[in-house]
Amino acid sequence: MSRSHAGPVDPARLREVLDGRWAHIRKSARERIDDKFLPVYGESGEQARDRVSRLLRELPTDLGVTAAFPVEYGGAADPGATMVGGEMLAHLDLSLMVKAGVQWGLFGGAVVALGTRRHHDAYLRDIISANLMGCFAMTETGHGSDVQQLRTTCTYDPDTQTFDLHTPHPAARKDYIGNAARDGRMAVVFAQLVTHGRSHGVHAWLVPIRDDDGAAMPGVTIGDAGPKAGLLGVDNGRLTFDHVTVPREMLLDRYGQVAPDGAYTSPIPGDTRRFFTMLGTLVRGRVAVGGAASSAAKSALTIAVRYGDARRQFAEPGAEREIVLNDYLAHQRKLLPALATTYALHFAQEELVSALHDAQTATGPVDEHRQRELESRAAGLKAAHTWHATRTIQACREACGGAGYLAENRLPALKADTDVFTTFEGDNTVLLQLVAKGLLTGYRDAFGSLDGWGRATFVAEQVREVVLERTAARSLIQRLVSAVPGRDEEVALGDRGWHLRMFEDRERHLLESAIRRLRAGSATKKDRPFDIFNDVQDHVLKTATAHIDRVALEALVAGIERTTDPAARRLLSRVCDLYALSTIESDKGWFLEHGRLTPARSKAITAMVNDLLKELRPAMVTLVDAFGIPDEWLNCAILREEPGRQEAMAAHDAELRATARASQDVLTGPEVLPAQ
């Protein structure tokens, strides 16, 4: 570091801070994961499915992927361990991580959360051991985001005490269902429950889809979604039901029951509220996808930063100095702000996993408000992590040039596998609207915040006084913000309180103006309710992303507060400066429009960001080493080969200089003799 700081930072000190509450899971994974789990390249789709299917059953227990299940059936009642174990698995193989998430998070998780004791007793042990492979069959070809409108029906017949599960037309087929095309023997199938001639909304049943010989059950048609852009090891399939008989007991009946005579009962009145309560219990899937995206971004950055530290480019004629990619300002701009954002989102994820764990292991009645906030936070961070990952991996691929396009250098798989994360487990745009709705209504929406955009009058009536709740390290942040002078121009650009206040003020302003516009729209566009929202959709989405930016900044600030090693603390503080200022710089148009930056201050921010890049450049490798991804896990040819290659080139060039005659062509350009 070029300032007067005490020496370089030991990546191990940073790693301790990053490893967090479930550090033991991370350390165990680093030390003990067998080579068979390392990334593989060049497989066919069939080979990938075979390998992933086999490896799923060989995952070590101490990785934690089944830890969330109740102890009684083989779990550890430790949802946090499952989340963090998933993050480690995501460094190794994203298909395996997704398949594990389908099997245990979605399928097993649905049986736990939506089923009752007799389902748990009958199936959970086999699910946990992977003896019983299963799917989560909610999405239909015709309904993805709008799942409350799905069309599969399941109609009760009191005479036989069975349900009739039916796909009424081709668009209602279950689609993109992981574990369906090859392995699944049962599926949790979501359908509209109809009894006594009346629908009670979407419920879930446990339905056998394959017999022990692997043949489809009667009435069940299993199709294959075919080759995909990535996640080749996940067997996504399609399920169609032709009047399939389902015993009454197979209804997962925690939230809705059907008596033998067909009478329907439920502890939750209202189809919509019941459906979203059911969905809410599946929040872990969103947290897991966010964590996997975070891991993928870290893997990509580790590769790009280390390569950029080795790879020489355009050596300066006549200079002693070797220039490597990481020395270029444009290269730093590609990688360093993304690295800073990765740090901020990491700490936000750590807090989310912790909150999730505490909520899911708490006893006593569910705190509705807390649950809504958790769902909202999970949705917002899932969107942030996955968009950040796909953009960062893209930048890392470009930063590695042609080498980044070769499968053997890992980046193609990282890009292809994570690409779908922005639209599955919730389309990011829809998730941001969920976040916005929570902000607009203070999480007081009695319907739960997971529904689609609708009910204009309802939302307009519910919007209230805007009070931003601080998310982390509340008292510290309150102190920092309060200490900031009233006039922006008097504050140093590096003032943390000023950073926090800028983020807060932007969020507050966006929220207040969104509320004003929605109310105005409700008054003037009564005949066009769709337009009330649609006309401000961009504004609403920006409100949500501003909120998430603040969540990330506050989490990073809180993380720094917990850091005891002084050198690590100082480095993280500079990283935080970069995160805050590059985020403000990216949105300087908004801040200038709203009088929160003067033109001079805005230009000064750009200059300071460039200064920060220079300052952090020597620490780039330390910052990625701190992620603690074992080299073998990266399985990246250029990382193995480039340093040695550069050494050999330098040695060869030195030989040439020692033995060559001087060229007479000295005035016209570089010689074949290498610049030195």
Added chain:
Amino acid sequence: MSRSHAGPVDPARLREVLDGRWAHIRKSARERIDDKFLPVYGESGEQARDRVSRLLRELPTDLGVTAAFPVEYGGAADPGATMVGGEMLAHLDLSLMVKAGVQWGLFGGAVVALGTRRHHDAYLRDIISANLMGCFAMTETGHGSDVQQLRTTCTYDPDTQTFDLHTPHPAARKDYIGNAARDGRMAVVFAQLVTHGRSHGVHAWLVPIRDDDGAAMPGVTIGDAGPKAGLLGVDNGRLTFDHVTVPREMLLDRYGQVAPDGAYTSPIPGDTRRFFTMLGTLVRGRVAVGGAASSAAKSALTIAVRYGDARRQFAEPGAEREIVLNDYLAHQRKLLPALATTYALHFAQEELVSALHDAQTATGPVDEHRQRELESRAAGLKAAHTWHATRTIQACREACGGAGYLAENRLPALKADTDVFTTFEGDNTVLLQLVAKGLLTGYRDAFGSLDGWGRATFVAEQVREVVLERTAARSLIQRLVSAVPGRDEEVALGDRGWHLRMFEDRERHLLESAIRRLRAGSATKKDRPFDIFNDVQDHVLKTATAHIDRVALEALVAGIERTTDPAARRLLSRVCDLYALSTIESDKGWFLEHGRLTPARSKAITAMVNDLLKELRPAMVTLVDAFGIPDEWLNCAILREEPGRQEAMAAHDAELRATARASQDVLTGPEVLPAQ
């Protein structure tokens, strides 16, 4: 269109404008391309290579891919036809397009441009017929962008009148060489020419690498770059030479000759200038890559826009209206500005191809200034097209959700195949620096502008008074710009002259300030020449992109001027409004910082962009239909299936409504019975 315009626009009228000077090539391709060239999904790498290799030899002549060659050998002396034929081929299969580009553009092109008559007589007919498959072996593992520093040597021995071609160490192996791993029998190999103990810089030789049985020639080791992220049909390989004997006559000797006694002569003094003159003749490769990227973006937008017009999402309860994806503001923001940019870049490409054709078919001495401008324009547009394509295809994939992730819907291949375009045929960042250098020096750099960043003092001395040259429809643009009042606030946001002036003023300001900063740096950082450039690298790159934005805007304005159909002209004018205003909006921070926008005007621009999106929404499908991509070429399952699927869903829903009993749960949310 919602304004008082005369009726809808016939896509055929738009298509005529877009098809341009080589419309006959495009029409012939649309009507006559055989089904065997249609996209294929789910192949292994081996299958893709086999198919592409076979199809290369079956491409119809009237597609134009070999038209650039001299008539004498089977070409048509029509470089424009080759460029446009390549754009059409890029709609079908990007591996095939790239392989054709390697075989005829790079390999064949190098033989034409760098060789002399005896090379042409001996090889061109076989190259054109694809009987002789060849590679372009320039890039090395250790040197990609910095090719002037490549390490392969080729040393002349007068006693044997042969050269010794040698790879001095592993990092000097030729890498990422298309047509090498499977098919190539000869290669144009670039190496440092050494004779009489002295190097004369990089030259090219025609070197057999495989014999007629497919075995590697003595001393030649052929490796495989292995699986890649995309372009599976291109057999990228690695070439290592172990003291391979190359006859003297195999030197491609247009720009440098070696006499039997080893004496070197050249019409161009100076190794660097000679090298870049040689490279300059290969400008067609950059134009071709830009054109292919343009085609890929158009294919992706066609899919996403048509799907978004069919796919219903969150139907509004109780309303008559069906809501489809394209009705959402956020969806429009994903697709429409990208569509407008695609139009602007299309017209810029049309002009570039025309200029290239005219330059390459001109007789008489080469106009150096014109050549430099052409190289610069090709570099800048290659960067713009390829970044635009990869970002647009990403957005289109997300706009199509899970369906966009399935290979059968084309988007995965478009994304994977085009991903490398941003870093091959010139890394985009390096290309932008080339553009900037041309702007800074008025193309007066006697070295040619293709070299890497260097020679600080030279550049600083050469920078001159900034005069922006208008690129297209000069007199029209001059009139429009001159008519704009002095004060921005007095001008309507839709004023075309104001758009042009904003783009011009930004470019001029960036250029002038870049010059000031470079001169200041030259004075104060003499001891650190690398920092003179590096500290302003972001500024310099932005100058280049601002220039390219202006090139694109002027080309679109000129294209509108050529449009005779009134309805088409009005539609294109709105598209141009959207391109101009969304580009300004994206960079509003800069414009606000530099006093070219007030906060109020900036916010008004956002409002106007949203209005334009609404206005253009009904024309989205027309705008992509105008690209004229035959449906079969898209080979996209959702385009075939989604409209029918939606109809079936609507019919099914209508049946349900007709026969269902009303639910009593009316106060709590949507029923299973579909909304409306």
